[in-house]
Amino acid sequence: AVFNTLNGDSNVAFFREYTNAGLNAKDMPVVSVSIAEEEVGGIGAQNIEGQLTAWNYYQTVDSPQNASFVEAYKAKYGANKPTSDPMEAAYTSVYLWKNTVEKAESFEVDDVIEAADGVTFDAPEGTVTIDGDNHHITKTARIGEIRGDGLIYTVWESDGAIEPDPYLESYDWASGLSGN
Incomplete structure (x- = not known):
């Protein structure tokens, strides 16, 4: 290979x-x-x-969250436009940030960092969770x-x-x- x-x-x-x-x-x-x-x-x-x-992530991932994501994307950008891993990652990142800000009840960087551990999002690819120690996510x-x-x-x-x-x-x- x-x-x-x-x-x-x-x-x-x-x-x-x-x-x-x-x-x-x-x-x-x-x-x-x-x-x-x-x-x-x-x-x-x-x-x-x-x-x-x-x-x-692939457009063909079989989940209700992905079906909604793909449907909304194609409605906005065209039926022939595929979704992709980089697109889904950007989408997921925005929602992780939103969920973290809501948990922190603040937009202050230090507050958001402190609140990040364990924040999840049911993304099109599946549930992802922020690791507070290294600020990366489970995938x-x-x-x-x-x-x-x-x-x-x-x-x-x-x-x-x-x-x-x-x-x-x-x-x-x-x-x-x-x-x-």
């Missing part, structure tokens, strides 16, 4: 040359970490059908497959939201990476 960390238009050239070299998803799958539904259209679904992605990990309709469908997901570990503190192999 190829682990793809390319961003933006570089993916168009990469997958064009990948296909020109006679490679395909069945024989040499590519797992991309920056291709969402929006990029599929630019690359061409026919050029990446069957390839895999790693994100926390469900997903692997998706790009299909011919240009959408990405979950083929694997974690059993639930994963606790954030932005400093790799829970990994023995990372113990000397910070220089401490």
Whole structure:
């Protein structure tokens, strides 16, 4: 497999040359970490059908919150405009901020920071929760497959939201990476 960390238009050239070299998803799958539904259209679904992605959200996530999110988004921006992980993350962030401000009963930064721990939001991707120690959120990990309709469908997901570990503190192999 190829682990793809390319961003933006570089993916168009990469997958064009990948296909020109006679490679395909069945024989040499590519797992991309920056291709969402929006990029599929630019690359061409026919050029990446069957390839895999790693994100926390896909338009096809099956939840009532996501159904409402997708419906409202398409009503405003057009039926042919897909949602994506970056869009959902921005949407979720605004509601997490709102919920944190309401818990703090204040707009003061220090008050909001102090109130952040444990704040949740039932996001389109699933319930997310702020970790007060590191200010990151729990998220469900997903692997998706790009299909011919240009959408990405979950083929694997974690059993639930994963606790954030932005400093790799829970990994023995990372113990000397910070220089401490």
